[in-house]
Amino acid sequence: MLGISPRRPKIIGAALAAATLVTVLGSGTSRVFADGGVHPTPDRGQDGRPTIVLVHGAWADGSSWSGEVRRLQARGFDVQVAPQPNRGPSIDSGYLKDFLSTIEGPIVLAAHSYGGFVASDAATGNQNVKALVFVDAFAPEKGETVEQLTAGSGSVLEPALTDPTSVFKLVPFPGAPAGAVDAYVLPKVFINGFANGLPRRQAEVLAVSQVALATNALAEPATEPAWKTIPVWAVIGTEDRVIPPASQQEMMERAGADITRIDAGHLGLISHPGEVTEVILEAARTTA
Known part of the structure; x- marks a missing residue:
């Protein structure tokens, strides 16, 4: 048994955009987030730049970020590709949480596909993570699963539910x-x-x-999502057949994301690394 059941997505909430808009206050030393709380902006690193941490998706490895790594390194950023064993959110998020805990100073955390599920779990409570970038990615609410977010979406993965x-x-x-x-x-x-x-x-x-x-991994529920307390950027491929654009739009609006759309499939991080890099750089600039 795979533990896959055809349940409907829970991603359409009653207060998608209004409750999740991030408001920057005053000098930028505090922010109001989707949870209604005010959270301090973490201290910056000595060189004034955040570390860029990249999280790959399922059925992939860190090389899928090669185009972005080259571009970000050329701009002088410390770039790290995080470990991702693809064993399920509880294990994968634990790996990433521990990995992030070793990084001093501010972090921009970018994740692709299933990596978004993992990153949103792992970043919760880490005061150094100042921005999340979802690239054709899941951004689950607490309790949601990959199979729930896939059911009824038109994804090429949907037939696997039955x-x-x-x-x-x-x-x-x-x-x-x-x-x-x-x-x-x-x-x-x-x-x-x-x-x-x-x-x-x-x-x-x-x-x-x-x-x-x-x-x-398809049936494990998400924990408390980091996107409720951390600013979010999103890249949506308009030809994505794995996480269809309409599903991504709902999740990213709920997360209050600054959304960029590109003419790409699910692997836009490979086919359009320049455009994806620009969104990551935009997120990094706001940590100044």
Whole structure:
């Protein structure tokens, strides 16, 4: 059993945008956030620049951020690609939380796809994380799951809710939680659904060089989200077939995000690294 059930998304709330708009007060030493609280702006690093931490998504690794890493390093930023074992939010968020705790000074945390789910969990309570950037990513409310946010959205992953083998190759792994297996996206689904907008040869390479995602990751609920207390930027690919634009729009409006739309599929961080980098830089500038 995969623990996948076809439940409807819970991402449409009664107070999406108004309750989540971030208001900057006075000199910028405090902010009012979606939770109604006033939170101090963390101290800046000695060189005045935040550390940029990048979190990759499921079925991927840190190399998916290569284009952004090169551009950000060229601008003089300390860039770090965070670990992501793809074992489920409880484990993955723990890895990221510990990783972030080793970084001194302000942080801009950018995450792609499932990495957004992980980053939103992990950043909660870390006073150094001053900005979140979601790139074609999930931004769940507390208690929501990937399967809930996928059901009814039109995602290429949605058929897996009723027939996992229509989307995934399923492989057992040692020490798996009860009922969990590793899932690899079938090449035809990956090429047409994940990598649309990339050259065919590149899509074929990515399809067979995936990092598996444990299926329990799809059903584990999110904890208290960091986007309620941290300013948010979002990049939405208008041709995204994994997290369709309408679903992203609802989540990002709820989070009070500054939204940029690009003509790209789900892997816009690979096909449009310059545009994604500009949004990360915009988030970094606001930490000044």
